[in-house]
Amino acid sequence: xxxxxxxxxxxxxxxxxxxxxxPPRRPAPPPRPSSPPQxxxxxxxxxxxxxxxxxPSRPQSGSTHGRPPSIPPRHSAHPPAPPxxxxxxxxxxxxxxxxxxxxxxxxxxxxxxxxxxxxxxxxRPPVNGAAPSPPQxxxxxxVRVRAASETESxxxxxxxxxxxxxxxxxxxxxxxxPTLRSRTSSASAAPPTLPPGRHAPTAPNGVSNAGIHRKIPxxxxxxxxxxxxxxxxxxxxxxxxxxxxGARALLSFHSPPSTKSxxxxxxxxxxxxxxxxxxxxxxxxGPSDVIDLTPAxxxxxxxxxxxxxxxxxxxxxxxCKALAPHYEEAATALKEKNIKIxxxxxVDEANLCQDHGVQGYPTLKVxxxxxxxxxxxxxxxxxxxxxxxxxxxxxxxxVTAANQDEFKTADKxxxxxxxxxxxxxxxxxxxxxxxxxxxxxxxxxxxxxAAVAAAGVTPPAxxxxxxxxxxxxxxxxxxxxxxxxxxxxxxxxxxxxxxxxVNAENYGTYAHSGKPLAYLFLDPSDTKKDDYLxxxxxxxxxxxxxxxxxxxxxxxxxxxxxxxxxxxxKWPGFVIQDLAKQLKYPLDQDTAITTESVKDWVDSxxxxxxxxxxxxQPIPETQDEPVxxxxxxxxxxxxxxxxxxxxxxxxxxxxxxCKxxxxxWDTLGxxxxxxxxxVVIAKMEATENDLPASVPFRVSGFPTIKFKPAGSRDFxxxxxxxxxxxxxxxxxxxxxxxxxxxxxxxxxQNVDQQHHDEL
Numbered sequence: 080x081x082x083x084x085x086x087x088x089x090x091x092x093x094x095x096x097x098x099x100x101x102p103p104r105r106p107a108p109p110p111r112p113s114s115p116p117q118x119x120x121x122x123x124x125x126x127x128x129x130x131x132x133x134x135p136s137r138p139q140s141g142s143t144h145g146r147p148p149s150i151p152p153r154h155s156a157h158p159p160a161p162p163x164x165x166x167x168x169x170x171x172x173x174x175x176x177x178x179x180x181x182x183x184x185x186x187x188x189x190x191x192x193x194x195x196x197x198x199x200x201x202x203r204p205p206v207n208g209a210a211p212s213p214p215q216x217x218x219x220x221x222v223r224v225r226a227a228s229e230t231e232s233x234x235x236x237x238x239x240x241x242x243x244x245x246x247x248x249x250x251x252x253x254x255x256x257p258t259l260r261s262r263t264s265s266a267s268a269a270p271p272t273l274p275p276g277r278h279a280p281t282a283p284n285g286v287s288n289a290g291i292h293r294k295i296p297x298x299x300x301x302x303x304x305x306x307x308x309x310x311x312x313x314x315x316x317x318x319x320x321x322x323x324x325g326a327r328a329l330l331s332f333h334s335p336p337s338t339k340s341x342x343x344x345x346x347x348x349x350x351x352x353x354x355x356x357x358x359x360x361x362x363x364x365g366p367s368d369v370i371d372l373t374p375a376x377x378x379x380x381x382x383x384x385x386x387x388x389x390x391x392x393x394x395x396x397x398x399c400k401a402l403a404p405h406y407e408e409a410a411t412a413l414k415e416k417n418i419k420i421x422x423x424x425x426v427d428e429a430n431l432c433q434d435h436g437v438q439g440y441p442t443l444k445v446x447x448x449x450x451x452x453x454x455x456x457x458x459x460x461x462x463x464x465x466x467x468x469x470x471x472x473x474x475x476x477x478v479t480a481a482n483q484d485e486f487k488t489a490d491k492x493x494x495x496x497x498x499x500x501x502x503x504x505x506x507x508x509x510x511x512x513x514x515x516x517x518x519x520x521x522x523x524x525x526x527x528x529a530a531v532a533a534a535g536v537t538p539p540a541x542x543x544x545x546x547x548x549x550x551x552x553x554x555x556x557x558x559x560x561x562x563x564x565x566x567x568x569x570x571x572x573x574x575x576x577x578x579x580x581v582n583a584e585n586y587g588t589y590a591h592s593g594k595p596l597a598y599l600f601l602d603p604s605d606t607k608k609d610d611y612l613x614x615x616x617x618x619x620x621x622x623x624x625x626x627x628x629x630x631x632x633x634x635x636x637x638x639x640x641x642x643x644x645x646x647x648x649k650w651p652g653f654v655i656q657d658l659a660k661q662l663k664y665p666l667d668q669d670t671a672i673t674t675e676s677v678k679d680w681v682d683s684x685x686x687x688x689x690x691x692x693x694x695x696q697p698i699p700e701t702q703d704e705p706v707x708x709x710x711x712x713x714x715x716x717x718x719x720x721x722x723x724x725x726x727x728x729x730x731x732x733x734x735x736x737c738k739x740x741x742x743x744w745d746t747l748g749x750x751x752x753x754x755x756x757x758v759v760i761a762k763m764e765a766t767e768n769d770l771p772a773s774v775p776f777r778v779s780g781f782p783t784i785k786f787k788p789a790g791s792r793d794f795x796x797x798x799x800x801x802x803x804x805x806x807x808x809x810x811x812x813x814x815x816x817x818x819x820x821x822x823x824x825x826x827x828q829n830v831d832q833q834h835h836d837e838l
Contacts, residue, residue: 368410370421374431380421382449386471388463389444389451390422391432396440402458409463418467429798438780445470447514455518474513475522480529490521491546492574497531498524499538504559509541511563512570519588520570541566547576578612578619581629593659595626597681599672600633600640600652611651614674618681626655626681642766644692653677655684661770661777662691693769705748707761711768717761718787719773724758724814725787726806729765734781740801747806757789757816789815 370380372389381387390406392399410420425432425440435444435451443454445467456466478486478495487493496509501524513522525531531538541554541561552573556565575588581598589596599615601608612630619628633640633650644665645652651672654665666680683689695711702708709717709727718725728744730737748760765778776785776794784797786809795813799805811818 367407368414368420369407370419372421372423372431373428377423377431378449380419381446384419385447386467387419387421387446388454388467389446390420391425391435391437391440391442391444392422393425393440395426399441402441405458405460405463408460409467412460412464413467416468416471418471420467450511450515452515452518470517474517475510475524478523478525478530479527480533483525483530483533486521486523487544488546492519492570493521493523493544494570495523495525495534495542495544497534497536497538497540497542498526500526503539505539505541505561505566508561508563508566512566515563515567516570520574543570543573545573547579572624575627577623578616578628578630581631589627589629590658592627595655595657595684597626597628597655598643598653599628599630600636600645600650600654601630602633602650604634605650611672614672615677618674618678622681622685625685642694644694653680655681655689657691660772662772663694663769664689665692691769691772693771694767695769696764696767704745705752705760706745707748707755707759709761709763709768711763711770714763714768715771715773717759719792721790722816723756724789724810724816726758726760726810727785727787728762729778729781729783729785730762731766731781732764736801737782740782743801743803743806746803747810750807751810751818753820754816754818758810758814758818786810786813788813791815 369390372380381389390399390402392402406420406422413420423431425437432442435442444451445454446452454466456462475496476486483495487495494509494513496506498506506524509522509524516522534540534542536542536553539558541558543552543554544550545552554561554566554569556569571592575592579585581589597619599611601611605611615628615630619626622628631639633648633652637648640648640652640654643654643656644663645654645668647668649668652666652668653672654663656663664680664684666676670676680689693711698710698713699708707717718727726747728737728740730740744760744762751758751760765781765783770777775792786795786797787793788795797806797809799809
């Protein structure tokens with residue numbers, strides 16, 4: 080119609096020459112405008128006819144349609160204007176977008192296989208009684224269907240590309256005016272209106288942007304379907320499993336195929352502590368190879384066994400818990416060798432543990448036909464097995480003339496019995512001593528006449544060979560009547576040198592002897608060290624059998640010197656320690672070490688003329704705490720007060736058990752703070768204070784708790800648990816004084832009857 084604006088015409092795109100570069104990809108689809116509202120009297124558009132015909136001809140030179148179309152901008156700086164309406168007589172617009180553009184043909188370039196693009200779907204049925212389109216072959220996958228905007232109304236549908244053409248389909252836009260995608264809108268949707276004097280902006284190609292809804296462009300129609308990755312592992316089939324408990328449930332997990340990384344990841348999850356916990360769970364599920372002993376079965380099981388290892392433990396002991404899995408593993412391994420392993424719970428069987436002298440946990444003892452010896456081996460599974468296997472071997476080795484010389488020097492102390500036969504007395508007693516001290520000494524027995532002749536003795540005889548002092552000593556008493564105790568005492572006396580260096584390895588030998596020990600502290604780098612040893616050696620020989628003499632490295636064991644009350648680092652130093660009573664008798668460090676000074680000091684000690692030197696902290700100036708702080712200097716004054724019940728804790732500052740007991744002990748002191756004149760709750764640091772000689776006990780562990788009732792010199796041991804309730808019950812049971820608090824009488828107050836004026 081005359082009032083309709085004319086649209087610029089466009090020519091089809093040029094066909095590139097043979098040397099032209101390949102065509103560019105089609106740009107993203109332009110924004111789609113909304114379909115304009117249609118008049119109720121407008122004729123409905125007919126169905127889109129099938130695309131037939133030949134490709135469009137090449138445009139003539141000089142045509143104004145030779146340039147490619149311009150793509151409308153995505154954004155506009157002006158508000159959109161309503162699209163132009165067509166008169167009632169205008170032809171209807173097609174309902175589909177134009178087909179893909181025609182192929183680009185080249186004259187000399189080789190043909191490229193076509194890239195298939197989806198063909199349009201089957202035509203819609205006619206509208207308003209229009210004739211249906213002719214039947215079509217089954218279509219390929221459909222493309223998106225959209226409604227055409229009114230700007231496409233005057234654009235004719237270009238013919239379709241001939242079938243079977245080897246040319247590659249183009250992705251360029253079709254010739255003619257640009258096609259704008261539009262969402263389908265209802266007929267009642269009105270276009271946006273502009274105020275008077277405003278017009279909708281137009282794109283460079285003359286197309287109006289009115290009513291366009293911006294949208295993220297869709298992928299091109301020939302992008303193909305999305306392909307999911309095929310290398311994902313298949314889902315694991317469901318497996319119904321029964322419920323499990325304990326370690327099996329912890330360990331029953333579905334693991335991926337064994338790879339190095341998976342093994343490393345799983346191993347990193349198991350720390351040594353968690354692995355030990357899992358092992359204990361596994362061991363707890365099955366039957367244990369460790370025998371549980373009680374007073375009812377102890378004698379019946381232990382006494383008949385030639386070799387059995389028994390552990391005395393407490394369930395709350397951390398060291399016992401750490402030993403438990405190794406002990407179970409060793410029991411299983413030794414079961415095959417017919418060596419039994421047992422245990423005693425000292426919480427449930429306290430009397431049984433006390434009868435066997437158990438003072439700490441865990442305590443391990445090796446029993447041979449009921450006779451115990453201390454276990455001196457490692458506490459790992461393989462070490463326990465190795466130690467017990469060695470213990471099962473014969474304690475007495477066979478000696479012949481061929482190996483006698485080598486056997487006599489195989490250890491520092493070697494005992495050999497020369498007998499006419501293996502059953503001659505004292506073969507049985509000698510074998511018992513060997514079994515008891517197999518870890519300390521080396522024992523041999525011979526009936527070889529050549530060996531007896533080489534030794535120069537007459538059977539029966541027992542000879543002790545030593546690597547120190549006298550090389551050989553013959554048993555001086557009647558051999559046939561020798562008992563286990565006689566042979567044991569004789570060997571122990573000769574096993575201690577007249578003067579030897581003491582260290583951690585041989586200190587136990589001197590401690591078990593029970594004899595006083597005289598120390599000579601020396602600096603090993605001192606050039607006069609040998610001279611000092613020559614001074615003490617004659618005195619040590621004269622007191623052999625009564626006092627043991629040793630020399631010790633004063634630089635390495637300086638702390639031990641301070642414990643023996645040698646406070647100044649001045650060397651040499653000399654001190655005698657009564658191991659039975661834990662009393663110290665140090666020689667004044669300002670006195671020179673000579674034969675005369677040392678001899679006089681030792682003789683005075685033997686005669687009982689010396690007074691022990693007690694180590695003590697200073698006496699506290701005040702006693703403000705509920706627990707009384709006790710020191711060595713006033714021990715007898717406070718503890719031996721017959722008018723008071725005294726409950727004392729002996730502790731060490733480094734002891735963890737003592738630190739945990741401290742708040743409980745303080746609470747106990749607060750409980751009896753009002754009756755201090757009758758009940759004293761005290762504490763003493765045993766490492767800094769010595770007990771006087773009048774005290775009938777010595778502290779050998781921490782904490783040690785003793786109770787002395789009022790009017791008595793006897794001390795009661797406290798062996799109960801360290802809870803406040805148990806401590807209070809022990810005091811109430813053994814206290815001689817009344818534990819009732821003091822009755823404080825409050826004097827009556829005089830009521831003030833004076834009159835006061837009210838304000």
